[in-house]
Amino acid sequence: MTNPTQNTLNKVPEVTLLFWIIKIAATTLGETAGDAVSMSMHLGYLLGTAIFAAIFLAAVVAQIRARTFHPMLYWTTIIATTTVGTTLADFADRSLGIGYAGGSTLLLALLLGAFFIWHRSLGTVSVNDLRSPKAEMFYWVTIMFSQTLGTALGDWTAGSMGLGYTGAALVFGTLLAMVVVAYYCTRVSRTMLFWTAFILTRPLGAVVGDFLDKPLSAGGLALSRYSASAALFAFIVVSLLVFRQRPATRRH
Template structure:
C-alpha cells in the first residue's frame, strides 16, 4: 500500500539535484521568454498567450499521468517559468503597473494561494501532492511564485539599481541562508522549501538577464537562443546524473 501511495506523488524528491535543475529551469524561463517576446519580436501579450497554452497542455498531461515522469515534470516547470516571465513583463511594462506594484500584487496572490491550499487540504507539503485537488493548488502556487520571481528580480536589478550581478549575489545569499537554516535549525521544512522555491525564480531571472542583456546594461550580450540551448543541455545532463525519484507520500 505504501508503494502505491508513493507512486501517486508526481512531484520529485527534494534533493541537491532538484535545486540545480530548478535554478537552471528558472534561468531558462528568462532567456526562453525573452527569446520569443523580444528576439522573435512577438511582444509580451502574444508570447504570454503562446506560453499559457503550453503551460495548460503540460499541466493537463502532468495531472493525467499515473506516475512521476521527470521529463514531463520539468517541462511543466519550464512552462510555468516562461509564461511567468512574459506575464510579469507584460504587466510591469505594457500595462505600466511597475515592478514594485506587480511584485506586491503577485506576493499577495501567492500567499492567498498557499493559505487556501492549507485551509482546504491541511498541508502545503510537496509530500501531500497526491490528489488532483492538491496538484491544482501546487501548480497554481508555482505559477504565482514564478511570475513573482520575474517581477522581483527585475525590480531588484533595475529599479533598485543593484544590477544583475548584485541582485544575483543577494538572492544567492538568501538561498544560502535558507540552506543553512535547513541544516542548522528546526524551522518547518515546508516553509523552507517554499522559501527556497520562490527565491530560485528571481535568481534565475537575474542570471538569465545577465546572460543575454547588452554589455552596456551589465549583461554578457549572449544569444538568447544559444543561452537557452545551453541551459536545456545542462538540465538534461543533471537529470541523467541525479536520479529523479518521486517524493514519498505523507500519510
C-alpha cells in the same frame, strides 16, 4: 500492491541538491526563452504569454493525468511555468504600466492567497503530501504565481533598486544560503523553508538569465538568447539522463 495514493505521491521529485541545481537552470532558461520569444522574435509580451500559457496548461494536464513520476514531464511543466511567468510579469510591469513594485506586490498577494486557499482546503501545503488531482492543481497554480513573482522581484532588484544583475544575484544567493543554514541549524518548518527556497530561486534565475543576454552597456554579457536557452536546455536534459531522480515519498 500499489494504491492510487502512492501513485499520486510519486509524481514529483525528491528534493535533493540535484533538484535545486535543475530548478535554478530551469528558471534561468525561463528568463532567456521567455525574452527570446517576446523580444527577439518581436512577438510581444501578450502573445508570448498566450503561447506559453497554452504550453503550461497542456503540460499541467499531462502531469495530473500521469499515473507515475516522469522526470522529463515534471521539468517540462516547471519550465513552462517559468517561461509564462517571465512574459506575464513583463506584460504586467511594462505593457500595463504597473511597474516592478506594483507587480511584485500584486503577485505576492496572489501567491499568499493561493497558499491560504490550498491550506484551508487540504490542511497542508507540503510537496510530500500531494494525494489528489486537487492538491496537484493547487501545487501548480502556486508554482506559477511564485515563478511570476520571482521575475518581477528579480527585475525590481536589479533595475529599480540599482543593484545590477551581479548585485541582485548576490542578494538572492545570500538569501538562499540563509535558508540552507536555517534548514541545518534550526527547527523551522521544512515546508516553509522549501517554499521560501523555491520562490527565491526564481529571481536568482531571472537576474542570471538577464546577465547572460542583456547588452554590455546594461551590465550583461550580450549572449544570444537562443544560444543561452539551448545551452541551458541541454544542461537540464543531460542532468536528467545522467542522474536518476527518485519520486518524493510521504513523510509520516
